[in-house]
Amino acid sequence: MNSRFVSLVRKELLDAVRDKRSVMAGLYYAVFTPLIMCGLFMVLITQMSSPDDLKITIVNSEGAPDLIRHLNNNGISHSDDASQRKKISLIISDDYATQMLAAKPAEVALQADSSNEKLADSIRRVSRSIERYSSEMAALRLIIRGINPSVVQPIKLNKQDQATRDSKGGMILGIAIFTMIYSVFISGMNLAIDTSAGERERNSLALLLSHPISVRQLVLSKITAVSIFAMLGLLLILLVSKVAYMLVPWQELGFSVGISSTFIIAMLIIGLPVAVMASALQLFVSFMAKTFKEAQSYLTIVLFVPLALSMAASYNIAPDQLRWAPVSGQQQALMELIKGKEIPLLQLLVSCGFTLLISIALALGIERMLKSEKVVFGL
Amino acid sequence: MRLTHFFAIISAAFMAAVSGSLIADEPVSDENSCYVDGLSDRLRCGYITVAENPQKPNGRRIQIHFVVIPAIKNIYPDQAFLAISGGPGQSAIDQAPVFERAFGKVRQQRDILLIDQRGTGRSNILECNEDEIISPLEFAYEEIASADEIQACLNSMDADVSQYGSETALADFEAVRRHLGYTTLHVYGVSYGSRMAQLYMRHFPEVLATVTLDGVVPMQQSVLAVGLAVDRGLELLIRDCEGTPACHSQFPQLRDRFAQLDSRLAEGPIRTEVFHPMTGERTPFVLTRDKFLGALRMSMYAQNIRQLLPLAIDQAAVKNYQPLLGLFSLTMEGIGLAMGMHNSVVCGEDIHRLSDTMLQQMADSYISSLLVDSMSAACDQWPIESVGEAFSAPIVSALPTLLLSGALDPATPPDWADMAMVDMTNAVHLVATDATHGVAMQSCAGDLIADLVEQSSWQNLDSSCLEEGARGGFYLNASSVEAATEILSVQQEPQP
């Protein structure tokens, strides 16, 4: 019994490894997804973060030399070269100096398009810099009048941010973990189709069933083979991610996204039940199809389910109950882990339990299907 | 109004932090996450326990507290950037927000390590709890603390004060480093902290990758010589105003007015009535010579407060004491020095090193003599042995070392850094034209230090940003720094 199972799995893997389509699907996904994501993030970071030397348009800078000096010290300066400067204008009012001297508010206008995300960081920097200058001056004005500036700070708000440097990257981590979980679906998909609908298509299914093996053995061996493929894809994407994420200058956004060895191990353990479920689900769907193409089109639709579950978990858009569900539960647990928080063990166990239950139900479904004359012979 | 930043500037330059409390998630045990006032980030806090007297390992034990500001992206987990505070007597942990801001670029890739040196902050702080019955505004503390007061202070401390010198403290730093598992340190020391950094270079060069000395106190120099630098600072201030057309035309007689006021105060304090800077209530104000010079001295530490000084002197000369009152109020609450620890260091390492010529020089300076006399009184009773000759030897080192000085520094003038580096073969000295004391906190030097740390060499540092243009103008009236000529030209424009 046991050696037959091994033979079945070995043949499936041998066959799959020689199938370029199966291998490439997983490989391309695992290698290129993290690379493309990291590439995009790198572009995004350089576009969104304000340059060290920020060039803007300053109108009437002669009107406020001390303010301009302050801005220059913070790396903000005027440039006549339109190609170098950002589309931010600072207009110093003509009566700036008179107003200042009279201790009346001097007006400065900041013109920029706040919906332009590439500018957001720079706009914030300019306005923060001016606010800082203003409050510094306010304090000095109080001192010179014999008043301690702490008088006008009735409340000292001490912020205590409980985020860790890892948890600040939550959104990106959500996507990263999603791509990893999704990899178990993508990596095994071609093999799942090939070994089910493909088997039907080339008429080897009846031949297999004519041999002294039980249908259950056959189903389990196929699930095992697809799961192994899925896990290999997962391992690969983890390794590629580990390297790729290291190259992105996250620190410029004020947080870091790193794939630790602990995370890799946890991901592999937590990913295993998901891989089994993914395999069972894909086999179940593909066995309903008579041809490779047909199975492919079914699966494209089915794969939307884990996508939705994962997204829901990342962005908290779903009802709370979803945290018990497969995929979302694991995704949430992994996010907690990477944020350095405690893993919600109960939630994880329940969701893994559900995942396995669904896998078993699907496996039983496949077994039933393969015993049905209709499916095997299309009668 | 946003004043947080302003306070940070003041405290950075004073090397005195707002008295902050450390809030830990739980009672600080071995290691925990915690927060420091003024910094919202979650930090790692902890302490190690060491023998107070290393010769008596079974004797009393004290805790040495530390804080790690975790790297944003920890590329070098076995390295840390150790920032050492000045004073002597300041808490490095209280200054976490200041250091975090100055060394943000360093922090992107490396942990920043702050240790409360023994006798400061949370590490068995040595403070004298004087009961202040009289308001500091009224108090005329020209008299030097009496022997009884010093004795009372000594008695109030639960410590063997002879164990709070720099070299003993250095061993604590090493113990913390080993405890945290860092193999390599990039060390930064400001003001008195530069002495700790130099001792690190002398005793444990093998664990250092780079060294930055900021506002340098050379080993050869007694820290009490800062008194002389105060006079230099005042001279620079007056010349600065004379050299600035707007300031000179507004305060043409600044030098004379300062001299007049100083000699007036030398005769005796000025008694007047003011509105209390905090409560707004009428209160008597006794302006003594040491309060006057002390307030000026402290104001010169911060670039922006220094901008107020010509106006404050000018106004005081015409009997408007509000500006001086405002400046004085900034230091009223104390400047965050643990005086017991301060005394242990100065009495053990500095007071005996003042040469006769130097004492002569200092006797001519009011501030200096005040400083020497009050410290002598304390040290007469302070039970600590003087360090030996070898302590004063210049540091011999080939470590990549950056020395920073502010041209306007009222405490450690730039030639002190030159003195410190005589036997350093791999060192460079940069002078920031517009900086006062603690260059890293008031210029682009923090980024230069990040480059030094990154490259482990000072060869490629671009120091042009230290050169000029960073100084704000002097306040011409109580509201503005903008010169009158420009105002005139604007006024000619028709106004809507």
Add this chain to the structure above:
Amino acid sequence: MIKVANLSKLIGDVQALDNLSFSAENGQITGLLGPNGAGKTTCLRMLFGLLKPDNGNAEIDGIDVAVDPTAAKQQLGLFPDPFGLYERLTPREYIRYFAEISGLSVEQAKRATADVIHDLQLEDIADRRCKGFSQGQRMKTALAQAIVHKPSNIVLDEPTRGLDVMSTRVLRGLLRDLKDQGHCVLFSSHVMQEVSALCDRVIVMAAGKVVAVGSPQELCDQTGQGSLEEAFITLIGSDEGIAA
């Protein structure tokens, strides 16, 4: 030995098998002849337990397929139509795989595979992937798969369909060899020449029933016809669905 008794099966509205009984003996080649739709394939699938009969049973070497399908199938080799090759495997891997799942140990399977490759003279293609094989090569590989575990019974479903003349000749030779080795060979066909050239016994089926049983000669005698072809037409009442 293969024996079926009273097999009935209703597929949809059609009575595919109607109380079908026959047996195929060891050391004989038995042909299951009938027009398209006579129920030949349905009958063969029942031998492998792939279809469940409504009535009746099938025995392989005395083992009831419904009772112990695994043991029964162990005594069967199937030469399917179509062949169902795995294009990415070599014949050696393919044959060995089926040997293993037919119950041979890894070692036995290896040896048996080598033997059958030798017997069928497959050496030259044994380690090439099946993709691009000619019909003859495919047929030999499929046959090797059917006999690698040395089953006492070999079942062939329309074995010569799509084969060229040469391949057909080779196959015939191989089947005769199997008969000489004492195997029970059962094949279905709708090709008359095939049957007359090979079979020791012919079972003529029509509409799910056995119409006649006997050697080709006996059938001719039974119907009083001179040729087998004429005999068939007489037996099944028409020549529809039968190839000459």
